[in-house]
Amino acid sequence: MHNTLSIDATTGLLIGTRQVLSPHADARPPGAQPALVVVHGISLPAGEFGGPWIDRLFCGNLGSNRGSNPTGVGGGGGSQPDFSAIAGLRVSAHAVIRRAGEITQYVPFGARAWHAGESSYQGRAACNDYSVGIELEGADLVAYTDAQYDSLAQLIRALCAAYPTLSTERLVGHSDIAPGRKTDPGPAFDWPRLRAMLV
Numbered sequence: 001m002h003n004t005l006s007i008d009a010t011t012g013l014l015i016g017t018r019q020v021l022s023p024h025a026d027a028r029p030p031g032a033q034p035a036l037v038v039v040h041g042i043s044l045p046a047g048e049f050g051g052p053w054i055d056r057l058f059c060g061n062l063g064s065n066r067g068s069n070p071t072g073v074g075g076g077g078g079s080q081p082d083f084s085a086i087a088g089l090r091v092s093a094h095a096v097i098r099r100a101g102e103i104t105q106y107v108p109f110g111a112r113a114w115h116a117g118e119s120s121y122q123g124r125a126a127c128n129d130y131s132v133g134i135e136l137e138g139a140d141l142v143a144y145t146d147a148q149y150d151s152l153a154q155l156i157r158a159l160c161a162a163y164p165t166l167s168t169e170r171l172v173g174h175s176d177i178a179p180g181r182k183t184d185p186g187p188a189f190d191w192p193r194l195r196a197m198l199v
Ligand SMILES: [Zn+2]
Pocket: 039, 040, 041, 115, 174, 182, 184
């Protein structure tokens, strides 16, 4: 498969890709390089796909419509589900891959996104310091789409090309670095399929 994605290593931005830069990011600690790719799954509301909610969560304005539909039930234009339990979270990821394979970047890859939380990889804690977090729009028990695998494989190849400290050998799920606390991307994610695409 050809690779259509590339990253400007100076800015840490994907070229020609939708960007919605998040305030939920900061600098990596001095000397920390991207050395691990963490795959996540996310859906808002849980189990539902589409909508602007992931953008809003990662930009800190998920609660901006609250009050227009306080029940979070039904309703038409302008209403939104009840996200009060998560609206105050300060989280992000470097990129999200939607169900149709569309990539949105939220944080430059050279910066630290806030995706992993309390975590550890091979004895090294605080994975946000040295990882790239990629969210697939999905749910633990729902098959991810062909387009998502294609985009994810392209993105990982582009990352490895831009950052020599990354490797397809250091590729994990959120559940691997936060066991007992996180389950994403879940059993629906086909690791052998992804690994075969990266050979
Ligand atoms: Zn996650």
